[in-house]
Amino acid sequence: MNISSLFCNKPTLRPNPLKLIHSYRVRLIGILVMALLRFSLFGTVTISTEGKLSLAGVLDNILLASLLIWETSRAVVLYTHRRYALQLSIKRFSLEVLGVFIANGVFYSAQLIMHEGLQALKKTNPLFILYGLFYTFLYGVLVAAFYELLFYMEAWKKATQEAEELKKINLLVQLESLKNQVKPHFLFNSLNTLTALVEKDKAQAVKFIAELAQVYRYLLQSNEKELIALVQELQFTQAYFFLLRTRFGEGISLRVEVEEDLHSCLIPPLTLQILLENAMKHNQISARKPLIITIHGEAGEWLVIQNNLQPKRGIIASNGMGLANIAAKYKILNQPEVIILKEVDFFTVKVPLIKAEAA
Template sequence: MKLTQSYWIRLIGIIILALLRFGLFGSVNFAMEGAITWQWIIDNTLIPAVIIWETSRLVVVYFHRWYALKPSTKRFTLEVLAVLGGNAVLFTGTMLLHESPKELLAVNPFFLFYGYMYTFLYGVLVAAFYELLFYMEAWKIATQEAEELKKINLLIQLESLKNQVKPHFLFNSLNTLTALVEKDQAQAVKFIAELAQVYRYLLQSNEKGLIALDQELQFTQAYYFLLRTRFGEGISLKVEVTDSVHDCLIPPLTLQILLENAMKHNQVSVRKPLVVSIQNEAEEWLVVSNNLQLKRVAASSTGMGLANIAAKYKILHQPDIIILHEENNFTVKVPLLKPAAVLTS
């Protein structure tokens, strides 16, 4: 249970508040009346303590529900005014239980002001206490999310290493390079340059949480060049992304994971070419789709690729990725993040 909803905290707080009120007024009442009854304790300490505590708690909870958790002058001002008004009603109601309106008007104004101010002070202290609880919970959540983000980054790095740096990827690349050296040395030189760019990006991107779409697309083109050199007409990539979204951000290796995922589960051959397209929907979504021609023997899958992408967006408090598994196409839509929005979040 959240601290702000804990019944134990509320119970202990109300008891402490009641004891404070009893300590302040008990001796005065004993001197005036010569005795302290249980009815007096209930009417003047317990019931007001419950009302002060619950009223102030509900004020803070209400305004946290309608305003952002970040510090807000407007929210703090409204909370103080609400506590002020709530305690004014409470103090007036308490006085009317013991005095008639006519008698209340005859009471020394200084006494009324003093009584109201200490009631208001209790309310402010309770509200401040719950503000502290809210920020403790926010700090706890932020700490947990930071740890989760670290774990996800490690998973992404491990997944990247398993998918890209694994021996057979390098082995296939070297085999392709060997064939090129014998047939087309100029193409072999370009292949080496693109291969170096791919590995350079893999190493650098592991240190970043987000990367510009333009950089991700450049890496994807380099990665596609390696695939195209190896599979020839068996694979094609169509990129139709408008310039207006090139500065948007996405988690690094998102496109590589989606491209690798398409190759892993589908046939790639000249007779049945795999066609992957990348385009944007307005400035909100990046859409990656491929034709479905599933392998006869299904490739083993841990499902970590798409899960890593989805988890990264969740940690960033962004919309969920959309996965569409249609009859002839497989499509994944990932949110495009505005740099300004990320900096202010």
């Protein structure tokens, strides 16, 4: 599979709900459709009672009324979405319905007063007033429901796109990780280490094989998962570090100090493996100048991965894909941004911990 093709597919031509929400054409068509509906009701009643339908009545009670009902109801929906953008709750919908009722009630009352006058209005049958208010409110609800549908379509489209993008990033991370693991020099070094252990310490060689198997088992099992429990990621990291420790000896050390109450939190799989690889790639590793990597929690919301800085001599080629993929995955998951700090003596990465109930 060509990885670049994942990001270079031709876009499918689909209506953009967000553009439809602000489209003047949609608004004009909607107002005309509402005018036809009102004409079928108001016009029929007027003709049956008065025997004729005046041009002023058409312009005022049909076209102007349709315009005001549509625009006021649309304004209420847009306002509630700005005010409660991320809330899909009964409270938001209740406030929206109430806003549509008040806005159209004010318009309908003003229309009655303008046409009938206060004195004549007092003599009007209350049922007639309530009926008019009801069907004016009903039109407003239909307009609000139409725009809610457009917002829902936009949210669904965005969620679908983010899900597809997350799948692509997952695939890239998995392939990058597997490439780092199975590339010839890694296998060569692992087999060399194993050969030396078999000759010197058979018990240690058996443990090395077991940890190596655990590393590959985790890589295969995490392929289809977007998130994994921190405790599982830490267990995998310990197994992976055992291979590194066996190879580099005193040249590398790992300190894990993560509170147990954080173990149930979730993170994207292979996050720690990528960060360990990144630290090894850019720093010297020797018994005289050991690379020290620490992992600990912070404020119950962050996982902090830090290593001492001792850059390798010369220029180290890097495409930055590892850190970029981690940051992109958290962004798509609507989590806080990954924090990357490069100081004089330390390089620190802070990744958000995702609560299991919020996933």
